[in-house]
Amino acid sequence: MNDNDKYKNSVGIVETQYFTFGDPPGELILISGKKLGPITLAYETYGTLNEKKDNAILILHALSGSAHAAGYHSTEENNPGWWDLYIGPGKPFDTEKYFVICSNIIGGCTGSTGPCSINPATEKPYALDFPVITVNDMVNAQYHLIRHLGIERLLSVAGGSMGGMQALSWTILYPEMVKSAIPIATSARISAQGIAFNEVGRQSIINDPNWKSGNYYGSWPPDSGLSVARMIGHITYLSERHLHERFGRKFQNPKYTEADFRTEFMIESYLHYQGAKFVNRFDANSYLYITRAIDFYDLEKDYGTLINAFEHVQANFLFISFTTDWLYPSAMSKEILKALRSNGKNVIYADIETESGHDTFLLDHKVLQRYISNFLKSEFEKN
Amino acid sequence: MNDNDKYKNSVGIVETQYFTFGDPPGELILISGKKLGPITLAYETYGTLNEKKDNAILILHALSGSAHAAGYHSTEENNPGWWDLYIGPGKPFDTEKYFVICSNIIGGCTGSTGPCSINPATEKPYALDFPVITVNDMVNAQYHLIRHLGIERLLSVAGGSMGGMQALSWTILYPEMVKSAIPIATSARISAQGIAFNEVGRQSIINDPNWKSGNYYGSWPPDSGLSVARMIGHITYLSERHLHERFGRKFQNPKYTEADFRTEFMIESYLHYQGAKFVNRFDANSYLYITRAIDFYDLEKDYGTLINAFEHVQANFLFISFTTDWLYPSAMSKEILKALRSNGKNVIYADIETESGHDTFLLDHKVLQRYISNFLKSEFEKN
Numbered sequence: 207m208n209d210n211d212k213y214k215n216s217v218g219i220v221e222t223q224y225f226t227f228g229d230p231p232g233e234l235i236l237i238s239g240k241k242l243g244p245i246t247l248a249y250e251t252y253g254t255l256n257e258k259k260d261n262a263i264l265i266l267h268a269l270s271g272s273a274h275a276a277g278y279h280s281t282e283e284n285n286p287g288w289w290d291l292y293i294g295p296g297k298p299f300d301t302e303k304y305f306v307i308c309s310n311i312i313g314g315c316t317g318s319t320g321p322c323s324i325n326p327a328t329e330k331p332y333a334l335d336f337p338v339i340t341v342n343d344m345v346n347a348q349y350h351l352i353r354h355l356g357i358e359r360l361l362s363v364a365g366g367s368m369g370g371m372q373a374l375s376w377t378i379l380y381p382e383m384v385k386s387a388i389p390i391a392t393s394a395r396i397s398a399q400g401i402a403f404n405e406v407g408r409q410s411i412i413n414d415p416n417w418k419s420g421n422y423y424g425s426w427p428p429d430s431g432l433s434v435a436r437m438i439g440h441i442t443y444l445s446e447r448h449l450h451e452r453f454g455r456k457f458q459n460p461k462y463t464e465a466d467f468r469t470e471f472m473i474e475s476y477l478h479y480q481g482a483k484f485v486n487r488f489d490a491n492s493y494l495y496i497t498r499a500i501d502f503y504d505l506e507k508d509y510g511t512l513i514n515a516f517e518h519v520q521a522n523f524l525f526i527s528f529t530t531d532w533l534y535p536s537a538m539s540k541e542i543l544k545a546l547r548s549n550g551k552n553v554i555y556a557d558i559e560t561e562s563g564h565d566t567f568l569l570d571h572k573v574l575q576r577y578i579s580n581f582l583k584s585e586f587e588k589n
Numbered sequence: 590m591n592d593n594d595k596y597k598n599s600v601g602i603v604e605t606q607y608f609t610f611g612d613p614p615g616e617l618i619l620i621s622g623k624k625l626g627p628i629t630l631a632y633e634t635y636g637t638l639n640e641k642k643d644n645a646i647l648i649l650h651a652l653s654g655s656a657h658a659a660g661y662h663s664t665e666e667n668n669p670g671w672w673d674l675y676i677g678p679g680k681p682f683d684t685e686k687y688f689v690i691c692s693n694i695i696g697g698c699t700g701s702t703g704p705c706s707i708n709p710a711t712e713k714p715y716a717l718d719f720p721v722i723t724v725n726d727m728v729n730a731q732y733h734l735i736r737h738l739g740i741e742r743l744l745s746v747a748g749g750s751m752g753g754m755q756a757l758s759w760t761i762l763y764p765e766m767v768k769s770a771i772p773i774a775t776s777a778r779i780s781a782q783g784i785a786f787n788e789v790g791r792q793s794i795i796n797d798p799n800w801k802s803g804n805y806y807g808s809w810p811p812d813s814g815l816s817v818a819r820m821i822g823h824i825t826y827l828s829e830r831h832l833h834e835r836f837g838r839k840f841q842n843p844k845y846t847e848a849d850f851r852t853e854f855m856i857e858s859y860l861h862y863q864g865a866k867f868v869n870r871f872d873a874n875s876y877l878y879i880t881r882a883i884d885f886y887d888l889e890k891d892y893g894t895l896i897n898a899f900e901h902v903q904a905n906f907l908f909i910s911f912t913t914d915w916l917y918p919s920a921m922s923k924e925i926l927k928a929l930r931s932n933g934k935n936v937i938y939a940d941i942e943t944e945s946g947h948d949t950f951l952l953d954h955k956v957l958q959r960y961i962s963n964f965l966k967s968e969f970e971k972n
Contacts, residue, residue, distance in 0.1 A: 334848050334849070334850075335848075336848060337848065395838060397829055397832070397833060398829075398832040398835075398836045398837055398838060398854070398856045399824060399829040399832045399833075401838070401854050401856050401857065402820075402824045402832060402856050402857070402860060403824060405820075405854075405856070405857045405860060406817060406820045406821050406824065406860065408850055409816070409817050409820065409860075409861075409864075410793055410817050413797070413813035413814070413816070413817060414796070415798055430796035431796070433792070434789060434792050434793050434796060434817065437785075437788075437789045437792065438789050438821065441782060441785045441786060441789065446780055446781075446782040446915075449780070449781040449782050449785060450780060450781050450782075452781075453781045454781055455778060455781060455784070455887060455890075465717050465718075465719060465720065465721045465877075465878065465881075466717070467717075467791055467795060467877050467881070470881075470884070470885075471781070471784050471788075471884065473781045473784050473785050473788070474784065474785075474788045477785060477788060477789065477792075478792075481792075494848075494850050495848065498848075498850070498853075501853070501854065502853075504838060507838075532829075532915075
């Protein structure tokens with residue numbers, strides 16, 4: 207591939223930016239009641255904010271995402287940002303029309319304040335002194351970024367999985383700032399099974415002797431534990447059908463006479479690769495904090511009922527679920543849909559037929575792309 | 590509970606027995622071509638073999654089972670054998686009528702030859718020198734036990750999960766010895782997703798520094814890794830619905846202000862308990878070998894087609910699947926059913942409505958009990 211192809215329909219070379227606030231602390235009081243600061247948020251922007259400042263879209267990422275949603279950080283980078291298939295000139299989040307912002311989250315490990323950041327009180331990494339954070343805390347921090355960018359109202363907030371949770375919380379916490387929302391493959395609260403999978407991943411990290419109660423910075427990190435956690439995650443992000451179509455029972459190595467417990471099946475090789483790749487870019491403590499934020503997310507518990515939760519929301523919604531998503535099944539979206547409609551909100555809902563499970567939103571899915579594109583066009587024209 | 594209640598409908602106090610064969614080695618050539626011996630199989634029997642020797646039923650256990658299927662080993666033991674709800678006077682496997690045998694498997698760790706047994710060649714535990722074993726090897730070893738007990742034809746072979754795989758292999762490998770079979774919640778080959786979950790469990794064990802390439806006997810075993818493996822297993826044995834009904838999102842500890850990553854939800858507490866309990870009774874290397882045997886099980890690969898696999902089978906079948914079993918879904922049973930019917934075999938099939946998932950066969954399930962009871966009665970009357 208030459209560079210011309212690489213940058214076709216791409217936002218091209220981009221740079222992560224950083225916004226710091228809350229110094230001295232106090233500007234952000236967490237849901238737990240604790241104060242956190244200074245807080246840095248990593249973010250990227252693509253396209254241009256128009257004069258009316260009414261074309262800004264906030265992209266929110268899932269558990270393992272980052273601010274780098276589109277384009278390339280350098281000519282050497284081979285893989286573009288995580289949602290490059292959806293963000294760029296002529297793409298659903300059309301950077302020729304919209305000003306697209308992707309904000310990282312607090313608790314993360316890719317430029318924003320999280321457990322691997324330096325705690326100003328001790329001049330050492332926070333590790334487990336980092337406070338418990340919730341999805342609402344992530345959103346409250348992003349609010350400061352959006353105001354810093356001079357935006358009073360977002361054309362849309364959009365994201366899949368935990369990104370969808372952030373989108374929901376944006377519509378609830380800042381109703382007057384959100385014109386529309388695109389929550390994808392998400393939930394008002396994950397299931398007991400979802401908590402169970404998260405917990406097994408956490409146990410795998412905590413049981414790794416390199417974890418050292420979180421104080422591993424400067425020494426070898428708990429890579430083995432984090433890698434197993436990621437493998438568990440990957441199984442849940444894909445449908446049984448997708449695994450079958452893609453890997454089936456294909457052997458990597460057709461003999462089975464040696465008991466060395468190395469890779470025998472293709473699916474194993476795939477999981478090992480995903481686990482190994484992940485530990486190079488992610489911090490184990492962030493994995494613990496963020497999965498906990500997902501577990502704790504519970505709009506019904508926070509507001510009494512889902513109907514109450516969405517009472518004051520002003521946004522119009524494009525709600526997407528995937529038929530083979532067993533981690534955030536369609537029923538979870540339909541439950542929210544019902545609460546939104548009971549409140550008389552405008553909702554377009556699509557339960558998209560796919561064999562690829564939860565992670566469909568990251569794939570080149572034409573139907574999903576068309577839904578987003580049309581919805582945004584219609585919302586923008588209402589300005 | 591007083592002892593009268595405890596032993597009501599129970600086979601009472603029982604003792605595990607041991608049968609050793611293959612010394613000098615050579616009596617058992619494994620599917621891999623390697624010779625293994627001497628081989629000990631742990632087993633228990635309940636009831637009495639009749640004069641015609643036509644009332645013997647062989648019970649086959651799942652991944653983590655043992656020979657101890659019914660009754661108590663002592664008056665101090667609080668929990669009876671693993672299938673006590675199904676085996677005993679007046680129960681489906683009625684010990685007043687039938688002679689019930691439960692055989693352990695090679696590769697196991699509860700009395701039969703496995704990786705923790707002493708390798709006569711080195712006088713040390715086999716560890717990873719133990720050869721690769723398959724489900725067919727388990728069955729071929731059990732064949733020696735059944736002949737040793739003087740039984741030429743089994744009234745039935747029965748088991749759930751990997752026990753069902755053994756039952757299927759019994760009907761194929763020794764067609765003239767098996768009058769009927771009761772495979773429950775099983776498969777002719779597990780899915781890529783099933784292999785994936787097994788592999789994550791294995792990786793968790795292998796990554797535990799106490800595993801030491803399998804040479805941990807005499808030192809601290811890889812309990813952390815085995816415990817995580819067991820937790821993953823437990824999630825897959827239960828349905829999402831069952832987890833929801835039983836645990837929901839109930840908090841163990843209603844505060845979330847401290848980031849200690851201890852137990853917050855009931856489901857976590859349950860998983861921790863299951864993991865901790867398991868490491869006291871199971872060997873990590875056995876877990877590796879047995880899950881590999883499950884992964885490798887593939888009747889279609891072994892016989893070209895499933896129809897070929899069952900061509901010479903003489904048994905009548907009671908085939909059971911559970912509507913909420915997502916690890917061994919009903920479709921897997923239906924696939925076998927089709928192959929059996931194409932061969933003109935007699936099959937009763939029940940896809941039992943349940944909310945409890947794969948592990949339903951271990952629960953006090955009246956419908957399942959009635960199916961087994963009636964089927965055995967009818968098969969026995971045909972004698």
